[in-house]
Amino acid sequence: xxxIKMLVDFVDTRLGVRDLYNKELHGYLLPRKVNAWYTLGxxxxxxxxxxxxxxxxxxxxxxxxxxxxxxxxQAIMNDVPYGWLFRxxxxxxxxxxxxxxxxxxxxxxxxxSYKGRREFTWLTGFTILxxxxxxxxxxxLLPWSQLSFWATTVATDAAGxxxxxxxxxxxxxxxxxxxxxxxxxxxxxxHVVGMPLILLGLIGVHLFCVKRRGISAPPFGEDYKASExxxxxxxxxxxxxxxxxxxxxxxxxxxxxxxxxxxxxIIFYAPGLFFPESAFQPADPFLTPPHIKPEWYxxxxxxxxxxxxSEIIGLGVQGAFMTFLALLPFIDRSPERRPGKRPLFITCYxxxxxxxxxxSVWGHYS
Amino acid sequence: xxxxxxxxxxxxxxxxxxxxxxVLIGAASAWPIFRFLSPVASGSGNDQVVVPRSEVAAGKAxxxxxxxxxxxxxxPTPGNFVALSAVCTHLGCVVAWQDQAGxxxxxxxxxxFSADGQVLxxxxxxxxxxxxxxxxxxxxxxx
Amino acid sequence: MIRTSISLFVLMLFTLLAAPALVLAADTVCIECxxxxxxxxxxxxxxxxxxxxxxxxxxxxxxxxxxxTDYAMxxxxxxxxxxxxxxxDVPDFCGRCHVGVADAxxxxxxxxxxxxxxxxxxxxxxxxxxxxxxxxxxNEEACSQCHSYERAALIRxxxxxxxxxxxxxEADLERLxxxxxxxxxxxxxxxxxxxxxxxxxxxxxxERVRAETADVQAEVGKISNQVAEIDTTIQERKLWGSxxxxxxxxxxxxxxxxxxxxxxxxRG
Numbered sequence: 116x117x118x119i120k121m122l123v124d125f126v127d128t129r130l131g132v133r134d135l136y137n138k139e140l141h142g143y144l145l146p147r148k149v150n151a152w153y154t155l156g157x158x159x160x161x162x163x164x165x166x167x168x169x170x171x172x173x174x175x176x177x178x179x180x181x182x183x184x185x186x187x188x189q190a191i192m193n194d195v196p197y198g199w200l201f202r203x204x205x206x207x208x209x210x211x212x213x214x215x216x217x218x219x220x221x222x223x224x225x226x227x228s229y230k231g232r233r234e235f236t237w238l239t240g241f242t243i244l245x246x247x248x249x250x251x252x253x254x255x256l257l258p259w260s261q262l263s264f265w266a267t268t269v270a271t272d273a274a275g276x277x278x279x280x281x282x283x284x285x286x287x288x289x290x291x292x293x294x295x296x297x298x299x300x301x302x303x304x305x306h307v308v309g310m311p312l313i314l315l316g317l318i319g320v321h322l323f324c325v326k327r328r329g330i331s332a333p334p335f336g337e338d339y340k341a342s343e344x345x346x347x348x349x350x351x352x353x354x355x356x357x358x359x360x361x362x363x364x365x366x367x368x369x370x371x372x373x374x375x376x377x378x379x380x381i382i383f384y385a386p387g388l389f390f391p392e393s394a395f396q397p398a399d400p401f402l403t404p405p406h407i408k409p410e411w412y413x414x415x416x417x418x419x420x421x422x423x424x425s426e427i428i429g430l431g432v433q434g435a436f437m438t439f440l441a442l443l444p445f446i447d448r449s450p451e452r453r454p455g456k457r458p459l460f461i462t463c464y465x466x467x468x469x470x471x472x473x474x475s476v477w478g479h480y481s
Numbered sequence: 482x483x484x485x486x487x488x489x490x491x492x493x494x495x496x497x498x499x500x501x502x503x504v505l506i507g508a509a510s511a512w513p514i515f516r517f518l519s520p521v522a523s524g525s526g527n528d529q530v531v532v533p534r535s536e537v538a539a540g541k542a543x544x545x546x547x548x549x550x551x552x553x554x555x556x557p558t559p560g561n562f563v564a565l566s567a568v569c570t571h572l573g574c575v576v577a578w579q580d581q582a583g584x585x586x587x588x589x590x591x592x593x594f595s596a597d598g599q600v601l602x603x604x605x606x607x608x609x610x611x612x613x614x615x616x617x618x619x620x621x622x623x624x
Numbered sequence: 625m626i627r628t629s630i631s632l633f634v635l636m637l638f639t640l641l642a643a644p645a646l647v648l649a650a651d652t653v654c655i656e657c658x659x660x661x662x663x664x665x666x667x668x669x670x671x672x673x674x675x676x677x678x679x680x681x682x683x684x685x686x687x688x689x690x691x692x693t694d695y696a697m698x699x700x701x702x703x704x705x706x707x708x709x710x711x712x713d714v715p716d717f718c719g720r721c722h723v724g725v726a727d728a729x730x731x732x733x734x735x736x737x738x739x740x741x742x743x744x745x746x747x748x749x750x751x752x753x754x755x756x757x758x759x760x761x762x763n764e765e766a767c768s769q770c771h772s773y774e775r776a777a778l779i780r781x782x783x784x785x786x787x788x789x790x791x792x793x794e795a796d797l798e799r800l801x802x803x804x805x806x807x808x809x810x811x812x813x814x815x816x817x818x819x820x821x822x823x824x825x826x827x828x829x830x831e832r833v834r835a836e837t838a839d840v841q842a843e844v845g846k847i848s849n850q851v852a853e854i855d856t857t858i859q860e861r862k863l864w865g866s867x868x869x870x871x872x873x874x875x876x877x878x879x880x881x882x883x884x885x886x887x888x889x890x891r892g
Contacts, residue, residue: 193804193806199804202804362883362886365879365883368875368879369877370876371876372875373873376876379868379869382865383862383865384862387802387803390804395801
């Protein structure tokens, strides 16, 4: 133990790590009633880290050239030792991240945790969700399969519904009249450098907001009281709370382990879950495969574009909904957070989820 | 579990187990990454490298790949063939053949080698490695 | 009013969904004219639509010749129109594409007796509604139209094993393909073996079939060995993967137990 103590002393006298630990980890108190849903943030941090590591590894063998991309992914899957593992972790990980992000957002909505002057936390979180969908979309093109090619063609084509600038916008997104090598180039750059950098920055700001404002206590139990926030900044303290580290951290760790186990279960027991047949065919710009469908988290958007008589209305509805969601903390100003006392909100919450699931299922089978 | 075990004692035991699991999980993650990054086996192994005789003109040098490393074939006098490693023994640059001088010059730090690989000047500590070469019909077999 | 707009909307949706199918159907002038005709002039179109040829995009003109883009000249002999072949010309007609099988057929008993009215391609395979061939085409009812079933039954028996082998291996390759394994080479190999296999038994000679299917079986066996190797790899991966998965679940459970110990303390 002596050498470890000496090392900690060495660092502590220079950076004051013991003080940091006492204030920010052990002394960082969480509300006593904090529940399992509060672990999703930590889970997402680990999942994003896995994406970064596997992404860097894949980058060593992937070739961003429309002539070679498909073959390079084939080589990763077949020739490079454990290439299949890192590719599957990356692809399945993206889907699991979307699941975790949605659960995170839904639990925050259910507990109205965006209330109490947490607009910045909500806005950065919502931007992270959208940016992650952007990462999914750009990453989808890289294997240059039939699925990649046509999903990207359909997705970029949707922008054409915007009046006046639509047609130019489609070409601008693609870097040419059709999806081709230029599209691959820009999607690749955005996917491996541009978006991850912005994402890291946003995650930093999001964490800063969470930490600076203080954790929002769950709105449950007898002793919970809705209170009007003060007109000046005040960190929300939880004086009789439990230490974040190690008391609550072990729960974070447990849920992280279960999420990774879930990912591994998909990889080894249902490897084809997120890979339709067209994911294994090289892209052919002259042959549209039948039944081309976006990933499950885009099905709702795909189907809304189809059910409205014109795409512009569909896009408008999607835009309006996303804007409404982004601005929710500014619209919903009541201090009441208990789900039981907010029947209208909870009804809309449940109905919206049901409508989304229904539209997605419809989109899947249409 | 007996009830008299206090939570801190229980935790100590559980953390020890977690430590063990951590080592196993760490190994299970590190091994695939190590294998993923391991260098690819350099193909041909100990095979002879075959170069057509016509590629090597008298007084000229022919550079080729010998088991993954640069090498050079010379014909100093008609019918006489020499094969050398083309990697300078100083810092690993590839030596260049000087037609007029009939010697190698390393472009990095001016090391000079004769046509049979001996050091003529400059910083190289050792001669160029000599490779076995034999003439078989109109083919040169190196190695 | 609302109901009208809904039905209008459903109609539009339907039109959008149906559009690609309409484009496909309107591809050649052959289908446009014959598709609407009654009786023997129109029937082949419907039959063809169910066929393996249609499935692979082989259309009328590819066998019957002619110009599929020109209404007026579609059936002109100048444009290479052949029409329906005579009975004895059918093997050459089909053999333009199915070269190997046609050769074997002509060398065999059926082919030798073609002028005397022996069975040719369409007698067993049918014409416009032709399906992917399988061993059920050799059956008592079909063969005994001309001769006793004995010899045919013997040939069929010696084919079953190889046929099953090729079909299982094909299904295996499809399964591995859907898991991201590179199976192109094995698929090409199997395709070649299937062709030689088909060639062999169109010569309808029991002894030759027995001798030559052995070679095919050996080659297909090599491919199915490769499949077995990949399957072993998959099993190994699953085993190790399950072990690591188990480690994570165990770690998760222990972390929860640690949390429980803290909770007891937190309660005081």
